[in-house]
Amino acid sequence: MVKSDFGYNSKIEGEVIVTRADAVVNWVRSHSVWPMPMGLACCAIELMAAGGSRFDISRFGMEVMRFSPRQADCMIVSGTVTYKMAEVVRRIYDQMAEPKWVVAMGACASSGGMYRSYATLQGVDNIVPVDIYISGCPPRPEALLDGMMLLQEKIRQEGGSLKRTFRGRTVDTKIVS
Amino acid sequence: MDVLALTQKFPQTQNLAGQDMTTFAVNSSELADIVKYLRDEQGFDLLADLCGMDWKDRTPQFGVVIHLLSTKNREYVRLHAPCVDDTVPTISDIHPGANWHEREAYDMFGIKFIGHPDPRRILMWEAYPYHPLRKDFPLAGIEVPFPAADVAAVTGQTVEPAPMMGGPFVSSGGLMSGAEPQALDQSWNEEKPKS
Numbered sequence: 001m002v003k004s005d006f007g008y009n010s011k012i013e014g015e016v017i018v019t020r021a022d023a024v025v026n027w028v029r030s031h032s033v034w035p036m037p038m039g040l041a042c043c044a045i046e047l048m049a050a051g052g053s054r055f056d057i058s059r060f061g062m063e064v065m066r067f068s069p070r071q072a073d074c075m076i077v078s079g080t081v082t083y084k085m086a087e088v089v090r091r092i093y094d095q096m097a098e099p100k101w102v103v104a105m106g107a108c109a110s111s112g113g114m115y116r117s118y119a120t121l122q123g124v125d126n127i128v129p130v131d132i133y134i135s136g137c138p139p140r141p142e143a144l145l146d147g148m149m150l151l152q153e154k155i156r157q158e159g160g161s162l163k164r165t166f167r168g169r170t171v172d173t174k175i176v177s
Numbered sequence: 178m179d180v181l182a183l184t185q186k187f188p189q190t191q192n193l194a195g196q197d198m199t200t201f202a203v204n205s206s207e208l209a210d211i212v213k214y215l216r217d218e219q220g221f222d223l224l225a226d227l228c229g230m231d232w233k234d235r236t237p238q239f240g241v242v243i244h245l246l247s248t249k250n251r252e253y254v255r256l257h258a259p260c261v262d263d264t265v266p267t268i269s270d271i272h273p274g275a276n277w278h279e280r281e282a283y284d285m286f287g288i289k290f291i292g293h294p295d296p297r298r299i300l301m302w303e304a305y306p307y308h309p310l311r312k313d314f315p316l317a318g319i320e321v322p323f324p325a326a327d328v329a330a331v332t333g334q335t336v337e338p339a340p341m342m343g344g345p346f347v348s349s350g351g352l353m354s355g356a357e358p359q360a361l362d363q364s365w366n367e368e369k370p371k372s
């Protein structure tokens with residue numbers, strides 16, 4: 001939370017907090033990210049490790065993994081996206097409610113990784129807009145946590161509308177609040 | 178196993194003197210009978226593998242290799258069956274486990290299995306026009322339409338050839354520590370286009 005987003009001095013304001021709607025909405029959103037684990041290959045194992053007690057993703061307020069896209073707002077694409085699966089990834093993305101974010105976890109999801117072949121989509125950003133790319137093959141759970149915290153940072157800086165660029169086009173999704 | 182009994186029953190079968198296991202070249206019209214005979218009479222009750230082959234300049238170009246295991250005698254046998262017009266009879270009614278193997282051989286090599294109960298592709302999507310493990314198919318792929326038309330309409334994506342950048346990346350051999358995988362043709366890369 002950026003300090004200036006909240007004006008609160010208990011001696012002056014009593015129990016009243018002064019803030020902007022955007023700031024408070026973003027603050028709430030950034031601490032209740034509900035990820036959709038799009039586990040497609042080996043990276044998904046590290047994603048699971050990040051959810052376990054040793055790395056414990058719940059320390060940062062994003063542990064509520066939901067396997068239904070309608071209950072999730074952040075798709076973590078962890079693994080190799082084949083052309084056959086790409087269609088499914090896009091459909092699941094379309095089913096998620098706005099506002100939504102996408103994390104490309106690992107080399108495969110970011111760029112196709114070592115799979116330079118006829119079967120593999122060369123980066124999931126070819127079919128969905130990606131907010132955070134995480135390097136590694138696979139990234140360690142710490143790297144995933146770091147990426148997710150960067151995403152929180154990004155959410156906190158968003159304006160009243162979510163402007164996304166996707167393949168050169170700007171998609172403007174107004175927040176209904 | 179009883180090699181003599183097999184070659185007497187199926188005289189067209191040829192013993193190839195395999196180095197690691199008994200190997201036969203068999204006539205594909207007899208393939209199903211031989212597999213059934215080996216299962217019922219000689220105890221080869223487990224299908225270990227079934228895969229396609231592409232010989233590139235031989236005729237017939239394609240063939241099927243079958244590995245059978247006898248769990249009683251702890252013994253393997255390998256059968257080579259060349260295709261006739263890119264087809265071989267299915268053995269999925271004898272060994273049900275062959276079902277998916279045959280679908281994979283069809284998907285990757287275009288070998289049709291006559292009598293297969295479910296002759297669909299298994300790895301690539303149904304509308305894919307090529308058979309990617311054939312020797313004349315480039316590893317990077319060939320541009321074709323995206324599997325789902327509606328997703329392609331939103332994203333403008335097609336199935337593109339992967340950027341090879343001088344690849345495929347192969348190890349130069351020797352000790353693993355000194356044999357980093359490298360592109361075969363290093364004269365070009367992202368910055369320097371292929372001349």
Ligand code: SF4
Nearest residue numbers: 042043106108137138
């Ligand atoms: S980046 Fe590496 S670990 Fe992750 S899915 Fe690809 S190959 Fe597996």
